[in-house]
Each structure stands twice: as structure tokens, then as C-alpha cells.
Amino acid sequence: MKHIDLIIIGGGPIGIACGLEAKKKGLNYLIIEKGPIVNSLFNYPVNMQFFSSSEKLEIDEIPFISNESKPKRNEALEYYRRIVTSNHLNIHLFEKVNSVKKEENIFYIKTEKQEYTASYIILATGFYDKPNTINVPGEELTKVAHYYNDPHFYAKQKLAVIGASNSAVDAALECYRKGADVTMIVRGPEIGRRVKYWVRPDIENRIAEGSIKAYYNTTVKEIQPQQIILKTIKGEVSIENDYVLALTGYMPNFDFLKRIGIRLSDDEKRYPEYNEETMESNIENLYLAGVICGGMDTHIWFIENSRIHAKTIIKHIISGKQNV
Known part of the structure; x- marks a missing residue:
């Protein structure tokens, strides 16, 4: 069983942003994505145009150049794919995570292909997987x-x-x-x-x-x-x-969150519990990033306002490691 300091579950834009930040800070990390790179964007309609302008979809200050101010799906796929390949990010594709369990200070992760242990987890799984x-x-x-x-x-x-x-x-x-x-x-x-x-x-x-x-x-x-x-x-x-x-909307995989042990609010919003200053969930060393933080309010968090999660989380992880 391979041990990795940080496992990032979800290879969408925010998961990629977390991987970039982890790499810059010298962490031993792995991104695990159940489909292709930015799987949720890949499954968007072929002709879709984003509401946000291209500069608001940028991660890690890497310029996103598009033909119009608001890019199309194919341009976003090209942008995020090039980031992954050009930066040689450590990412496993088409590998679905089946379970995450914590024993003492170690997380045990089982996927469809293999098993891992990790000291830290970031969940950046978005909300597009389960339709309403x-x-x-x-x-x-x-x-x-x-x-x-x-x-x-x-x-x-x-x-x-x-x-x-x-x-x-x-x-x-x-x-x-x-x-x-x-x-x-x-x-x-x-x-x-x-x-x-x-x-x-x-x-x-x-x-x-x-x-x-x-x-x-x-x-x-x-x-x-x-x-x-x-x-x-x-x-x-x-x-x-x-x-x-x-086309009545989508939701995060709440069953997966509950199996891990993340607490959700009792109302219909089903907000996951996390510290807004560190993005750490109710489970120590397990962090939430991106749209998943909004529960059923999937319109609260977007790429443009959750990009900061990557820096916030990695900074907290680094400070924790330094204090050990």
C-alpha cells in the first residue's frame, strides 16, 4: 500500500489548483479523478459558453486566452488540460474512489484500482455527478x-x-x-x-x-x-x-461525504461542516474545496471565487507539518 502525504480527490479546476499549489510547496501529492481531466467540464454541453470571463477561470495566475471574453467548453478543456500536462501534475485518471476511512492519524483510501494511505485529504469533487x-x-x-x-x-x-x-x-x-x-x-x-x-x-x-x-x-x-x-x-x-x-440541477455526492464522516447541516441545504478560515472539515486533516462547500446551494461557489481554497488549504497543511 503506497503512502502519499496528500491525496486530492477530484481533478476539476479546483483539484488541479490544489495540485499546483502542493507541487510548488514541495508536498508529495496525488490527484485522483474518476474520469478524464476536468471530468465535469468534459460532460458539459458541447457548445456551452461560460458565464464567467476567461480571467476569472484562471488558476495559479496562468493566463487563459479565449476567442471571446467568455470562453467556450472546448477552450476550457484545452486550458486545464495544458496546465496538467505542461506542469506534469501527478494525476490518476479514470480511477474512482470508493472509500475513505481514517484510523488514528492515517487515511485509508480504496479506489477501483488500488489502495493508498495519506496524511491529508482534500475533497474537490464538485456537484455535477448526481442529478436532482x-x-x-x-x-x-x-x-x-x-x-x-x-x-x-x-x-x-x-x-x-x-x-x-x-x-x-x-x-x-x-x-x-x-x-x-x-x-x-x-x-x-x-x-x-x-x-x-x-x-x-x-x-x-x-x-x-x-x-x-x-x-x-x-x-x-x-x-x-x-x-x-x-x-x-x-x-x-x-x-x-x-x-x-x-435539467433540474445537480448536487454533491452527499452519501459519499456521510460515509467518510463529514457532518452535514440538518436542513435542506445540507451544508458540510468546515472551518471557513482553513477549509478543514470536522475531520482533522480532511479539507473541502470548491463547489462542494455550498451543499445544495451549488450557485454559491464557482471557480472564480473558490480558487483561493487551494492556497488556503496548502498553507494550513504546511503549517501543521511544521508544528509536528
């Missing part, structure tokens, strides 16, 4: 997807898009423009207030002109092979349907 399900009959059908990739697939199809956030709006607009017959199903009275300001007028105008249909104050009762049953303020409505994109 709508829990209705038919959600398990193969026509239903919680992740959206390429609009070409839905051309000439009757597509229901559930949700009113950025991901739902982007999918509705892109699929409409590739020839899909799009219907949006929105639980509230309007399109989400956090939708990108340059996109919101587009979706509102398409709905107003009837190019994209929208049901507001509506939820899904049941999904069937050839139709979808809606609950509206005027009663039940059945519409023809070929495919469903249930």
Missing part, C-alpha cells in the same frame, strides 16, 4: 436524460425540457435551432432569474412568438413512451413526446 431527480413514474425510461450534450440528436423530435435554469434554456434554444419541436416545462412563473443576461431575451422572445412552447407553474405527473402528462394550474395536460431532458 423529479421522482415521477417513467423517469427511468431511456427517452429521459438528465445531462444534455449535442442538439443534433433531437432534430425533428418532440422534446420536453424540464427546468428554467441556464442549462435548460441553453438546451431549449440550441435544440430548437437544430429543428426540434421544443416544449419547456417550468415549475415557477417565469424563466429563472440567474439565466445569463445575454441569453434571457432570446428565450423570452422565442417563447413569446411561439417558436418554443412553455408551460409555467407546471410540474410533470408522469412520463410515458409516447407522451408526457403535466400538472398545470388549469388541470392535467397530455402532450406528445419523443424525448425528455430533465
Whole structure:
């Protein structure tokens, strides 16, 4: 069993930032990622454009040059991949962590491929792994997807898009423009207030002109092979349907956190417990970094405001080692 000073679980932008900082400070570290480099970004829609400008997505003051002020997914993949390869970061890809247990002062980590021990752990696993399900009959059908990739697939199809956030709006607009017959199903009275300001007028105008249909104050009762049953303020409505994109948001892997022993708040927010000054969790020498710190409030932490976590954590680890 190989011992490593610091294991960073999650190879997204913040996990990479932690690896860069650990390397600069001379720590023996390893990043473990269950998929490719920046797995969550890789699974974003192919045409996605970030809300943040490129300089706000930079890590370790490494310039991020993009064609427009707000970069696209492919540019972000190139940026973070080059950081990993050019800096020769120690990262294991396609290696899912199954368990983390602490005995005395040592962490025991089991992955799908091997086992490790570590003195310190950083969890930077993000929130994109587990979709918020709508829990209705038919959600398990193969026509239903919680992740959206390429609009070409839905051309000439009757597509229901559930949700009113950025991901739902982007999918509705892109699929409409590739020839899909799009219907949006929105639980509230309007399109989400956090939708990108340059996109919101587009979706509102398409709905107003009837190019994209929208049901507001509506939820899904049941999904069937050839139709979808809606609950509206005027009663039940059945519409023809070929495919469903249930883009209702995502959440951190709370089960994984609880198995490790990280305490979560009792309310629906499920905030993990950590020291805001050091990012150390309720488990000594186990730190949280990035979006995972916000629990269900996944809009609180972004790359741009959680980049500092890397320096904060590594500084605390170094000070602890010096005091031993």
C-alpha cells in the first residue's frame, strides 16, 4: 500500500489548483479523478459558453486566452488540460474512489484500482455527478436524460425540457435551432432569474412568438413512451413526446461525504461542516474545496471565487507539518 502525504480527490479546476499549489510547496501529492481531466467540464454541453470571463477561470495566475471574453467548453478543456500536462501534475485518471476511512492519524483510501494511505485529504469533487431527480413514474425510461450534450440528436423530435435554469434554456434554444419541436416545462412563473443576461431575451422572445412552447407553474405527473402528462394550474395536460431532458440541477455526492464522516447541516441545504478560515472539515486533516462547500446551494461557489481554497488549504497543511 503506497503512502502519499496528500491525496486530492477530484481533478476539476479546483483539484488541479490544489495540485499546483502542493507541487510548488514541495508536498508529495496525488490527484485522483474518476474520469478524464476536468471530468465535469468534459460532460458539459458541447457548445456551452461560460458565464464567467476567461480571467476569472484562471488558476495559479496562468493566463487563459479565449476567442471571446467568455470562453467556450472546448477552450476550457484545452486550458486545464495544458496546465496538467505542461506542469506534469501527478494525476490518476479514470480511477474512482470508493472509500475513505481514517484510523488514528492515517487515511485509508480504496479506489477501483488500488489502495493508498495519506496524511491529508482534500475533497474537490464538485456537484455535477448526481442529478436532482423529479421522482415521477417513467423517469427511468431511456427517452429521459438528465445531462444534455449535442442538439443534433433531437432534430425533428418532440422534446420536453424540464427546468428554467441556464442549462435548460441553453438546451431549449440550441435544440430548437437544430429543428426540434421544443416544449419547456417550468415549475415557477417565469424563466429563472440567474439565466445569463445575454441569453434571457432570446428565450423570452422565442417563447413569446411561439417558436418554443412553455408551460409555467407546471410540474410533470408522469412520463410515458409516447407522451408526457403535466400538472398545470388549469388541470392535467397530455402532450406528445419523443424525448425528455430533465435539467433540474445537480448536487454533491452527499452519501459519499456521510460515509467518510463529514457532518452535514440538518436542513435542506445540507451544508458540510468546515472551518471557513482553513477549509478543514470536522475531520482533522480532511479539507473541502470548491463547489462542494455550498451543499445544495451549488450557485454559491464557482471557480472564480473558490480558487483561493487551494492556497488556503496548502498553507494550513504546511503549517501543521511544521508544528509536528
